[in-house]
Amino acid sequence: MISPEERNRTGRGCLLGNWVEERATTSLDKTGPESDIHKKGHQGILTVDWSSKLEDTSTQKSAFTSSKGTSAQQKGFRYELMKEHLIKSISEQVHAELTAKPAAAELHSVTRRDYTAGGFQWVRPTPSTDRDYKTDQAITFWRENFDKIQGVTAVRNRDAPFKKNASFTCPITECLDPNPENDLDTEEK
Structure with missing residues (x-):
């Protein structure tokens, strides 16, 4: 010290x-x-009054102020009109681009767009067999192999092996057929 x-x-x-x-x-x-x-x-060197505030402006700011400009027109009248017209047209273009409505979508199916070819004539094919989808039984694995399945009741008709068979509830006299093999043989022919 x-x-x-x-x-x-x-x-x-x-x-x-x-x-x-x-x-x-x-x-x-x-x-x-x-x-x-x-x-x-x-x-206490600069001031004795502790509550006083410093000045906002310096001596340079108070002595030299910026010019306010002249009252005379700085740019020509035609220039001002051209400038206003240009600003207006550009703003309209930008507004039109930003608020443009999307184009209407073309609603075409995949078939129409990709597969429809000119000059093609569709002809219904002739069936190879005489079948009727409304009355014939569907051809399935189980229908083809019904004789190998265990637990199937007696089959009277080979075309419809899984149709309702109520022979187990019928009296024996009614359900016994004198020639049950004949039914199956005639159907095969």
């Missing part, structure tokens, strides 16, 4: 004008720790 005598000496490496200033503020340096003085500076 620097003693007060050393602080008042002129050989501390300060300039002559600064030394005069240091001598003038010596009484203020003793108000608090030296570190606070170096951080915050001396209080």
